[in-house]
Amino acid sequence: MRPDLKEVIERHRYILDENRPEAVEKRKTKNQRTARANVADFFDGGDYIEYGALAVAAQRGRRPIEELIKRTPADGLIAGLGKVNGDLFPPEKSRCMVLAYDYTVLAGTQGFFNHKKMDRMLKLAYEQKIPLVLFAEGGGGRPGDVDATGVMIAGLDLSTFYSFARLSGRVPLIGAVSGPCFAGNAALLGCCDVIIAAKNANIGMGGPVMIEGGGLGTFRPEEIGPIDVQTKNGVVDIEVADDVEMVAVTRKYLSYFQGRVSNWEAGDQTALRKLIPENRRRVYDVRAVIRALADKESFLEIRPKFGTGIVTGLIRIEGRPFGVIANDCRYMGGAIEAEGADKAVRLIKLCDTHGLPILSLIDTPGFMVGPEIEKRAQVRHVCRMFVVGSHVTVPYFSVVLRRGYGLGAMAMAAGGFHESMFTVAWPTGEFGAMGLEGAVKAGFRRELEAISDPQERQAFYEQMVAQLYERGRAMNMASYLEIDAVIDPAETRKWLIKGLDSVP
Structure with a gap:
């Protein structure tokens, strides 16, 4: 094998779950899959092309490159194109983009290069009208990307959030989350048409660090925006049990926007x-x-x-x-x-x-x-x-x-x-300008008040309700x-x- 090709293949091995056993095992202890496992399960046959896989965190000024390659593969953002439900729909309908934050890489935070990668993908999604699925687990902005300090102060001029939000209404925009999702990750999630969340999800516009930094108290991640709160207030649209169901439901939800299916079965309609x-x-x-x-x-x-x-x-x-x-x-x-x-x-x-x-x-x-x-x-x-x-x-x-x-x-x-x-x-x-009972009480108030006997009054009331019901x-x-x-x-x-x- 040529040395240059061998180098490419070796470098890509660092992003694979099979070469990151500690990260995989840690996810298993939380009853979660890795982001790559979810992405592979989402795309038909686990087959997709990945953009920006060789990126690492913008921390060359504080950590050796070898460590960054090993510890920060793809800078914590998997960006892929592939087919979903291709057995049901033609290629032009089954195409889909996935952007998945990888919690095993710096807690799924948003770094300088994964923002740059996401901006690239969002531009493609907008221009080509590609449905987009966001796996949003992560802790928001990442303050440790020291390589970027020479070119920015606060980084508030980036276009990621604008570019993501403008996809709303242009393509199906689906958010899925298992585990914590705070700050910038939650901001993207909240722009989605639908949010599909596992029972272990915690969603909030600020995580523990931001809350404590604002002098608002000290909280564990599990105390912020738990699933029972976010389902009752309407933030989460569909609650699922775990990562496996999250991916399955995401595929099913997307299918409604991919078109008509040829194989279907209806129940006995006389049951209606x-x-x-x-x-x-x-x-x-x-x-x-x-x-x-x-x-x-x-x-x-x-x-x-x-x-x-x-x-x-x-x-x-x-x-x-x-x-x-x-x-x-x-x-x-x-x-x-x-x-x-x-x-x-x-x-x-x-x-x-x-x-x-x-x-x-x-x-x-x-x-x-x-x-x-x-x-x-x-x-x-x-x-x-x-x-x-x-x-x-x-x-x-x-x-x-x-x-x-x-x-x-x-x-x-x-x-x-x-x-x-x-x-x-x-x-x-049955129909009416208002509820029948209320209509009788309001419209026949004088007649009802004029009847002193309670039984006669009730009989008159029921007679009027019956008349209105028949009419309506x-x-x-x-x-x-x-x-x-x-x-x-x-x-x-x-x-x-x-x-x-x-x-x-």
Whole structure:
């Protein structure tokens, strides 16, 4: 072998996990894989090309080069191009870029050369419109890169964060993290469309050193932004068990933005006829409705612990990807609160940006009202549903499962029942300008107050509710053309596919 080629091969061996047994073993003790193992698992067959593999930390002024080559391979950032889900999609759809911080190298911190490497890759991703996945574990900025002190003071003029953020809306931008993710690493993670995090993740805009340096106390990394906090506040979109599931879910999430799959299976659609209780006061599991309606194993829920009155996620119908939003009547009767509205808006914008049609499953008494909810800026938050809905450009389909009341139901239907590609109801659908019970109490207050006998008053109240219910039944609504149709629940998939096929 030629000496020059031998030198190249020998140098590249330093970046391989097989030649870094101590680092690999340390990860195993934490029930984590190395960054390289995750990247190899993410790309089809572990096959990818790596940019900037020969970089080392900018610390030649304080450490021997031999030590840097051994201890700081790739300067702690793996940058690769390869295929993902290539068995399902053609090359132009399966191409993907990965940027993975390597925690075994200086705690996954952001150094001078890995910033330079990332800037190079972000430029490529932007120009070539390549979907990007960021494995974000790491501690933020690295103060020990002394080689850079001669060319910069604070380094705040770098373009990494700008370049990363401008990819949002241009390509799918996916963040995944296992372990600690603080400061600059968290800043990049927070720019992603979705954050997929393992149970051991800790995410914060500042790590222990920064917090203590700011005089804010002393904390262990595990105390800062743990997974139970970040799932409930909506920072983390999808929680997974470990590195293995993190990579698998990341591949699955990406697939919805890669296109249609040819192999799919649907369940017995007649089961949908029984999922909404005949007793209109009984609750049900809307996730069961989504799973029954979607292709089998295709429902990927997003932010399940945040804004719990609304369910959001991604599904497939006959192999075609859809975004889905749905009211959950088990939480506050399905009333829309500020957090749920934010959750719905984010899903709608994600789908609209990347060309996914949207399915809205409606069962709501409307927007939540009252003094307490207004303390959470309810007006501003829920009205974003109207603003965003009015700008949707992808096909939007509204299906009323049961209650379609007031402004909340209109917001779920992109702003109004005639703003969707279609608005249909199942036979259980019921409608009104506001909840029936509230409408009777407000509209017939004088009549109710005039009845002194409690039993007679209750009977009158129930009679008025029944009349309004009959008037607002789905069949009656459709006869006045306020909705487009009342359909057999088993025909919902047919309506969605016919509707989708009818758009240019």
